[in-house]
Each structure stands twice: as C-alpha cells, then as structure tokens.
Amino acid sequence: MSTLFTPLSLRDLTLRNRLWVSPMCQYSAVEGVPQEWHHTHLAQFASGGAGLVIAEATAVSPEGRISPDDTGLWTDAQRDAWEPIVSAIRSRGAVAAVQLAHAGRKASTWSPFSGRRGTVVAADGGWNTVAPSAVAFDGFAEPAALEVAGIDRVVADFGSAARRAVAAGFEVLEIHAAHGYLIHQFLSPLSNLREDEYGGSLENRARLLLRVIDEVTDAAPGIPLLVRFSATDWADGGWDADQTAVVARWSAERGADFFDISSGGLVAHQRITTGPGYQVDLAARVRREAGVPVSAVGMIDDAAHAERILAAGEADAIMAGREWLRDPHYGLRAADELGADIDYWPKQYARARR
Template sequence: MSKLFEPLTIRGTSFRNRIWVSPMCQYMCVDHDGMPHDWHLVNAGTYAAGGAGLVMVEATAVTPEGRITSECAGLWNDAQRDRWARVTSFVHSQGALAGIQLAHAGRKASDYRGFTAEAGRTKPAAEGGWVPVSASAIPCPGMDVPHELDLDEIKALVDAFGEAAVRSLEAGFDVIEIHAAHGYLLHSFLSPLSNERTDGYGGSLENRARLLLEIVARIRSVAPTTPLFVRFSGTDWADGGWTPEETAQVASWAADAGADFFDISSGGLIRDIFISVSPGYQVPLTETVRRLGGVKAAAVGKITTPEQAEQILVDGRADAIFLGRELTRDPHFALRAAHVLGETIDYVPLPFRAATWV
C-alpha cells in the first residue's frame, strides 16, 4: 500500500487516507452573519466525494469580531452549529472525516472580502467593519492599529474557544484545529514582531505561548477524545521573527497540554517580504517541527502531484499531506492519486465509476 493511502489513527479516530483538505477561506457567508449555507455544503461535500480522508472547513470564528471579513463563517451561536451539522452529515455519508478550524483573526480582522481589489485594508464601521484586536497595538501593515487585549478580554477569548469547541462536537465534527498561523490572533501573541506585552502573555517564549496553551487545555477539557490539531506558521520569514525552532518547542508544549497533531504552514504576519516559493517549499518546516518537537505533523504548500505527495511521506518528512490550491483545481485528487499510484480503494462514489481513473 502506498503511504498516501495508508490509514492513520489519531486518538482512536481512523483517517482513511493521508490526503487532507487544507482549511481555505471561502468568504461566502453573504448575509454577514457567519452562517454556512449551500455553498459550504457543496464545497465540503465535493472534497469528501472526491476521496479526501479529512475535509477541514475554513477558518471559523469563535466570536463575531474574530472573523477575517464579514463574509467569513462562525461558530459562536447554536444556529450556526445547526447549519454546520448539515455539512458534516454529508461529509460523513461519503466516508470522510469532517474537521473545523477554530480561529480568531486578531489584527487582520474586519478586512474587506478576500480576492477583491479592496482586500488588505480595514473595513470601517460605517461599512460594517469593527475595531480589530491583537496582542499589542501594532498594526498589520496596511491595516488599522488594533486594540490591545486586556487580561479580562483574553480570558473571555479562552472561554469563546471552549464554547466553540463544544458546538463543534454537537455539529458532528470529528477533528478540531486551532488556528495559530498566518498572522491571526494567536500568531500575533507568538511572534515577537507583533507582541510587545510586558505581562504574563509577553516577553519570553513561555509567556508568548501562554494563550495558545490555555486554549489547547480548554478544548481538551471539553473534547477529551477528539483529535486536536494546531496550525502554525513555521516561520515569519523575517529577521527577529518567529522561527522553526520556536514552533517545534511550542508544538511540544502544546502536545503536553493535549494537542495531537500539527499542521505546518508559514508566513502571514507581515507583508512585502520575499519568500522563495518552490515545490514543497514548506516541507522542511514540517521536518524541523517533527524532529525537534517529537510530534506528528502534516506538510502543506506547493504539493501538486500524487508522486510528490507520496515521496514526502515515504521519505519520512511528514505524517500526512494537506492540499489547498491543488484540491481547488481538482477536488477528485485523491481518486486520481489512487489510480496513479496503483491503489485499489473502495470509496469511489458509484456515479464516478465510469471515469478514466477508476
């Protein structure tokens, strides 16, 4: 059996393969209420029918102010929970697992809708925006100065993540991921480039990691048997910023606090930096986190062919593969990969069996 199609078990939950859908923002909650609807059902359902082992839905805000844009999804109320249940039900009907990425956008919140000319600027209150928050009053380049969270507000956020985790389970999600990457709130606490606090949440690495570890512990307390992932940016790609070695250390601490698995991306904290983007360019970050942190982790980023994904696993560089843009281009990547790699799988949907890759 190829490594891509070798099942993986995490905290008693079995994944049918190691081809997983990376969380990708959709900006399709067009009523500005955080409610998923038919787009989210069809989008996630397409990946599940296409053979993915895990369908991780987009960054989903734990508070209204935690959305990247007013068109982003949320899970801060029961009505949203009930809408998500329809999505997880269909994903399960196709034999895949459903995951949710719980998030707070922090200083990058209240942006204009993604993939538009206005994106990358703070939307003012007059247009439906709000004041962003962060570890410190340091803006994301091009955006407004955020409000620095006080200790009571930090405590409320830990509660919000815990409450969203409970709703995630009630909605039928099999996996919960904490978003601590791409310059959003938790990343802004981790990186010294965005955290100048002088209290227990700033300064040393232990202090900068404190909020993340509190959220990991809170979610583990309300979801004792659920696989818990953390997505990190493995590096800020900038002098004086967050490093792969720090990522590995905090991943190890997060594992001690109850996290099971790590999803290693990079960047997002600052703009106008040079990143040499080449095939598999982030895989070395995953290797570093696995080796130094002693944890299991997935690779993501410019992984575009079955052969490339398979070789990353065969070489022991990652434990699973998250795919984003390639799955957007080809939602049936997993079914094609099985054909390319000579694997026989029993979860090709009946209507697809006339396709050339069966």
C-alpha cells in the same frame, strides 16, 4: 502499498488516507452562517477521496472574523447550519474537521471578492480589532491591545466554539495559530510587545495558545486536536522553526495530537522563496525536533511528490488546497496514479476508474 493511501489514526478515529483538504476561506457566509455553497464545496472533496476535510477558518466570536463574510461558531444558528454539511462529508466516507480561529489585528478586512483592501469601517459593517499589542498590520487599522480580561474572553470563546463544533458533528478540531492571526500574533516577537505574563519570553508568548488548548480539550474531551503553525515569519527577528518545535512539544504535552505546518502571514515585509514543497523542510524539522506527527502543505500538487514526502519520513500526512480546488476528485486521481487499491470510489463514478 502507497503510504499516501495508508490509514492514519488520531486517538480512536481512523482516517482512510493521508491526503487531506486544507481549510480554505470562502468568504461566502451570512452573519457567520455557512450557506449552500459551503455544503457543495466541502462535500465534493469527500466524494473525491479525501481522508480529512477541514472547514475554513471559522471565527469563535464576531470580532474574530477575518471579514464580515466569514463563517462562525459563536451562535447556535451557525452550529445548526454546519450540521448537514458535516453529515454530507461523513456520509461520503471522509472525516469532517473545522479550524477554530480568531483573526486579531487582521480582522474586519474586506473579502478578496470586494475589490477593496484594508480595514472595513463600522459604517460598512466592520468593527474595532484587538491584538496582543497596539501594532497594526501594514495597511490595516491599529488594533487595541487586549487586557487580561479580554484574553480570558478569547479563551472562553474557543471553548464555546469547540462545544458547538462537536454538537454539529465535527470529529476533529484544529486551532489556528498561523498566518498572522491572533494566536500567531501572540507567539511572534514582531507583533507581541507585551511586558506582562503574555509577552517577552517564549513561555509567556505561548501562554495564550496553551490556555486555548486546555480550554478546547476540556470542552471537547476525546476529540482529536490539530494545531496549525506558521513555522517561520520569513522575517528577521521573528517567529521561527526552533520556537515552533518547542511550542509544538509543549502543545502535545497539553493534549494536542497533530501539527499542521505552514508558514508566513504575520508581516507584510516577509520574504518567501516559494516552489514545489517549499514548506516541507519546516514540517520535517518540527517533526524531528519536537517528536510530534505533522502534515506538510504548500505546492504539493501531484501524487508522486506527496508519496515521496511521506516515504522519506518528512511528514505523516499531506495537506493540499489549490489542487483540490482545481480537481475536487484529487484523491481518486492520486490513488489511480499511484496504483493504490482503494475501496471508496463512488459507485456512481466507477465507469471512470481505470
């Protein structure tokens, strides 16, 4: 039996396999509302055999968007637009999840389709950004340092978005604490220069994340909760795997169920050596040191590699992004390559099954 195609349980929810779709921004929303593109984009992965399909980084407030073209969950209209998309994913046998996010100092930026880089100014539909400290990401506008009242609003926004997500039918939630966005900005000493209860010590820098976990679990009781971490900043003096393991353990004690381990994104001077499975060691380390279940992600592009990672006990699930974009039926293909006997080939595609 293939480990990759062994079901995995999160609380009372059983996922049909361990080959999952990472959240991938599409920069195709209108006023935070997902469009027909999102429906087709996400539903195809469920038809293609994914166990879990995570919708892109979805802002908990207007100012939390990476770009003006990002999806959101701060209005009921957005909630209602997500509902048929979620239904389409579930009807095809996969579990629908959404990544709740706030971009912090990396918000109000041009989408990659615009051909422009940097901060979108107010005249072009942009807004003022916020962060733990008034330290800009390279090439972006300087953010305003959040006051405690502003932090309280961010926490409340995550709770409101979680309630809307559940009302839309999402069965799993993920908190985005990675890739240089707001929660990661609080975690890393490279971007968090605060001297109050949200800065300095590891406990203080983790305070926002832990408060968000409390808020989300209160707003969505019983719903499995993932946290995505960047396990290293790939920069001297920054956030690292040791700190990630400690905070992952604290997060599990507060109610998080599973940890999605990626890396980087906080600073422009990061130095990353990439290659197939280049982040697997980070996932394995967090799994071992924190004693929590994790997924691995990053250039895991073939079924045999994914199977080896799970068989070696380095991760409990595999996230993939670009490979699903190249082949939306990656799950079906992977099962075929591994000789896994699955019962969820769409009957309409049965003639292609070997």
